[in-house]
Amino acid sequence: MRSCVIHAAKDLRIETQPDPVIGAGGVVVRVRAGGICGSDLHYFQDGRIGDFVIREPFVPGHEFCGEVVETGAAVTRVKAGDRVAIHPGRACGRCAYCREGQPNLCQAIYFMGSASRFPHMQGGFREMVAVEEEQCYPITADIPFGEIAFAEPLSVALHAGQRAGNLVGKRVLVSGAGPIGQLVLLAARRAGCGHVTVTDILDHPLAIAQAGGADAVVNVAAGDAGVAAAGAAIGGFDVAFEVSGFPAALNTVIEAVRPGATIVLVGSPPAGLSPVLANRIMTRELTLRGAFRFGHEFADAVSCLQSRRIDVRPLLSRTVPMTEAVAAFAAARDRAHNIKVIVAF
Ligand SMILES: [Zn+2]
Ligand SMILES: [Zn+2]
Structure with a gap:
């Protein structure tokens, strides 16, 4: 073979x-x-x-x-x-x-x-x-x-959603619109979130995200000011998924979410130290969580795909x-x- x-x-x-x-x-x-x-x-x-x-x-x-x-x-x-x-x-x-x-x-x-x-x-x-x-x-x-x-990448997205906790009615930020970011968007929608904003540095994935149910998209190629503004426009992000793996993007997320928000790290940051706005995490009581691969979500992912509940x-x-x-x-x-x-x- x-x-x-x-x-x-x-x-x-x-x-x-x-x-x-x-x-x-x-x-x-x-x-x-x-x-x-x-x-x-x-x-x-x-x-x-x-x-x-x-x-x-x-x-x-x-x-x-x-x-x-x-x-x-x-x-x-x-x-x-x-x-x-x-x-x-x-x-x-x-x-x-x-x-x-x-x-x-x-x-x-x-x-x-x-x-x-x-x-x-x-x-x-x-x-x-x-x-x-x-x-x-x-x-x-x-x-x-x-x-x-x-089934495998969708399992990763469903697991990330689990790590975020109850998403019903939540205002969600997805940082990075590659395959996992797109699937996190679809998983968050299925989990009942109220509003989703998706960011990326390219227009094509953002257009796909918009078609997939994103309420707002922000192109951050020329700077990240639009992210905080998009959050302010809806009263703040309750939950954020950092999918790009770039430390700079994580810091954009840390700046953009509301006090008390939960941030789930889904994308792989580089090995070794990453500069992070630790003071903001402390003073705003942010919760930072990792999401690694997936556990028992695989069967659910298969079910969602074969029924096209997630298309x-x-x-x-x-x-x-x-x-x-x-x-x-x-x-x-x-x-x-x-x-x-x-x-x-
Ligand atoms: Zn993979
Ligand atoms: Zn074991």
């Missing part, structure tokens, strides 16, 4: 690898669609993301789905021919975090498409992949694979065949024109 393999920065090759082998609890999935995520882009562009450096040939991809082709003897929940979304993480299930419902904090989690460990945890950008039964979520409706590939079609900008994976990664970098690029296998 063929795989997308990153050897180093800007060195992605389509290579033949042996077909996967499974044990009794394993499932072989014929991958059909995979979304390119910001972390995949970093691995491709820089050969690393933060402290995680590619040290051996690495298959990226953690947003993928497909069809079951083979199951181990002990597998009962799925069978050959089933269309499945794949949860890319396998938490240990035994540690205190797993037992207390926070599997995303499991220190022993195996998360596909991540070079955080060595040997690397290989991802799903290949024609066939071996997963465990519990990672497979059967799709009951006839929804295209390109939409089902949003991601406007976010699916392009579908590119795996043989043109390098072009797909270039398209995914082009934020001025594309939100989510899907690789078809």
Whole structure:
């Protein structure tokens, strides 16, 4: 079978690898669609993301789905021919975090498409992949694979919403209108928020956000003064999601929210120290929370996608065949024109 393999920065090759082998609890999935995520882009562009450096040939991809082709003897929940979304993480299930419902904090989690460990945890950008039964979520409706590939990033957005607490009637700020920012907007709308403002430095994602239900959009390319003004116009932001990962954007958010607000950090800030307006956090009693990956939101994400209660079609900008994976990664970098690029296998 063929795989997308990153050897180093800007060195992605389509290579033949042996077909996967499974044990009794394993499932072989014929991958059909995979979304390119910001972390995949970093691995491709820089050969690393933060402290995680590619040290051996690495298959990226953690947003993928497909069809079951083979199951181990002990597998009962799925069978050959089933269309499945794949949860890319396998938490240990035994540690205190797993037992207390926070599997995303499991220190022993195996998360596909991540070079955080060595040997690397290989991802799903290949024609066939071996997963465990519990990672497979059967799709009951006839929804295209390109939409089902949003299950992972939508889970991230739903988890960020959970971290913010009750959003009913809240005035929300979303800083950054990439794929996760767009999905946070849709998740916040579903959670009953009262008003959403979305910011970005590009017009195209802001137009998509507006079509997706944003009440206000602010282009911050030329400065962030418009953010505080947009907040003042509605009486202040109660909740903010910082999705861009830029420390400067976090400080814009810290300045823009009302006293007592909650700020959820969803985007990855750079490794190491980030300058932050700590004094404002203290004097205005802001609550700053991290949101890392997701826990039990995956099933909800799959349900929302297959019912189209959350409709991601406007976010699916392009579908590119795996043989043109390098072009797909270039398209995914082009934020001025594309939100989510899907690789078809
Ligand atoms: Zn992702
Ligand atoms: Zn665990």
